[in-house]
Amino acid sequence: xxxxxxxxxxxxxxxxxxxxxxxxxxxxxxxxxxxxxxxxxxxxxxxxxxxxxxxxxxxxxxxxxxxxxxxxxxxxxxxxxxxxxxxxxxxxxxxxxxxxxxxxxxxxxxxxxxxxxxxxxxxxxxxxxxxxxxxxxxxxxxxxxxxxxxxxxxxxxxxxxxxxxxxxxxxxxxxxxxxxxxxxxxxxxxxxxxxxxxxxxxxxxxxxxxxxxxxxxxxxxxxxxxxxxxxxxxxxxxxxxxxxxxxxxxxxxxxxxxxxxxxxxxxxxxxxxxxxxxxxxxxxxxxxxx
Numbered sequence: 001x002x003x004x005x006x007x008x009x010x011x012x013x014x015x016x017x018x019x020x021x022x023x024x025x026x027x028x029x030x031x032x033x034x035x036x037x038x039x040x041x042x043x044x045x046x047x048x049x050x051x052x053x054x055x056x057x058x059x060x061x062x063x064x065x066x067x068x069x070x071x072x073x074x075x076x077x078x079x080x081x082x083x084x085x086x087x088x089x090x091x092x093x094x095x096x097x098x099x100x101x102x103x104x105x106x107x108x109x110x111x112x113x114x115x116x117x118x119x120x121x122x123x124x125x126x127x128x129x130x131x132x133x134x135x136x137x138x139x140x141x142x143x144x145x146x147x148x149x150x151x152x153x154x155x156x157x158x159x160x161x162x163x164x165x166x167x168x169x170x171x172x173x174x175x176x177x178x179x180x181x182x183x184x185x186x187x188x189x190x191x192x193x194x195x196x197x198x199x200x201x202x203x204x205x206x207x208x209x210x211x212x213x214x215x216x217x218x219x220x221x222x223x224x225x226x227x228x229x230x231x232x233x234x235x236x237x238x239x240x241x242x243x244x245x246x247x248x249x250x251x252x253x254x255x256x257x258x259x260x261x262x263x264x265x266x267x268x269x270x271x272x273x274x275x276x277x278x279x280x281x282x283x284x285x286x287x288x289x290x
Contacts, residue, residue, distance in 0.1 A: 063157075088154060089125035093135060093143075096121045101134050104148045108178060109266040111185040118181060122154065136160065136177040136204070144177055144206050153206070159213050162202040170200040170223035172252075173214065173241075175234070179227055179262040180204045186266055200225075208237050215244060225250045229261045 048064055096102070096116045105115050115134070122135035122145055133145040140158035145151075160177070174180040180202060188195045201221070203214050208228070218224055224245060228234035230253050242249045256265035 087126050089128075090123075091154070092123040093120045094123065096134065098132055101132065101147060104146075105134065105181075107148075108182075108263060109185065109270050110178070110181045111188060114184045114188065115181055118184070119177070136206075138206055146178070157206065157210070159206060159210050159217075160202075160204040161217055162204075164198045164201055168199070168201045169221065170225065171218060171221040172200055172202050172225045172227060173218070174202065174204045174227050175208055175229055175237075175261070176206060177204050182263040182266040183227060186262075186269075208233050211237050211240065215241075218245065222248060223250060224248050225252045227252050227255075227262055229253075230257065230259065 044064060096119050098121055101121060102112045102115075105112055118136070120135040120137065120143070121132060122143055123130070123132045125131070131147075131150075133147040133150065135143040135145050135154070137143055138156075138158040138160045140156045142156045142158060143154040145154060172183065174183065184195075184197055187197060203217065205211060205214060218241070224241065226234075226238050226241065226249060228237050234253060238249065238251050238253075256262050259265040259268060
C-alpha cells in the first residue's frame with residue numbers, strides 16, 4: 001500500500017510556483033517562476049503535461065507562455081494521443097478533511113477551520129495513480145490545487161470573486177489563495193471576538209497574469225486594498241490598478257514589509273511566538289488594520 005506521501009507525490013518529483021524556487025521571469029508574467037524539475041525526461045511540452053495534468057495543446061501552450069514567456073516550444077509529440085483527451089480522471093471534489101492536507105496547511109500557518117470553509121479537497125487519477133490536493137475554486141468552475149509537492153490548476157484558469165450577502169464598499173485583493181487564507185487567519189487571531197471577515201468582498205487573482213480579468217469587477221468598489229507580493233510584480237500590478245482607479249487603490253503591502261508576501265509574514269510571526277499583549281481599543285478612521 002502506498003504511503004500518504006507517496007500517494008500525493010507518485011512518480012513525479014515536481015516543485016512549481018509559489019515560494020519554493022528562486023528563478024525569476026518578470027517581463028510578461030509578473031511573478032516568480034522557480035526552476036522546474038521532473039524525474040522524467042522529455043521536452044518542455046512533456047513537462048507541462050506533467051505539471052498541469054493535461055494533454056490539451058492550446059491549454060499547455062498558454063500555461064507555458066504565462067510561466068516562461070521566453071521559452072518557445074518548437075517540437076513536440078503526444079504519441080498519437082488525442083490533444084483534447086483530459087488527464088484528470090475520476091475527479092472528485094469533497095469537503096477538506098485529509099490529515100495530510102490539513103497538516104500541510106498548518107505548516108503554512110493557516111487556520112484549518114477557515115481552510116475547510118474556503119477550500120475543498122480535490123481527488124483525481126492521473127496515469128492511473130491517485131492524487132489529492134487542497135482545491136480553491138474560481139468563478140469559472142476551475143480549481144487552484146496545492147499539496148506539499150505540487151502546485152497547479154484544474155482548468156479553466158480564472159480569478160475568484162467572493163461576495164458577501166450585502167453589497168460592500170470595499171474589496172481586498174490577493175495574488176493567491178494562500179495569502180487570502182493568511183489574511184483571514186491573521187484577522188481571526190488578532191480579533192477573535194469580532195474578526196470582521198465578512199466586512200468586505202475579496203478577489204483572489206490566482207496569478208498576476210489574471211489581473212486584467214479583475215479590472216472590471218473591481219470597478220464597482222469605492223476602496224480597493226491590495227495585498228500583493230512585495231516585489232516588482234506586485235508593484236507593477238498596483239501601479240496598473242492606480243492608473244485605472246486612482247485614489248480608490250490602497251497598497252497594504254507595507255503591513256508585511258520585509259517579507260515577500262502575506263503568508264511569509266504570517267509564518268514568521270507564528271515562529272516568533274511573541275508574548276500576548278492586551279489589545280488596545282480600536283479607533284475608527286485611523287487607517288487600515290489587519
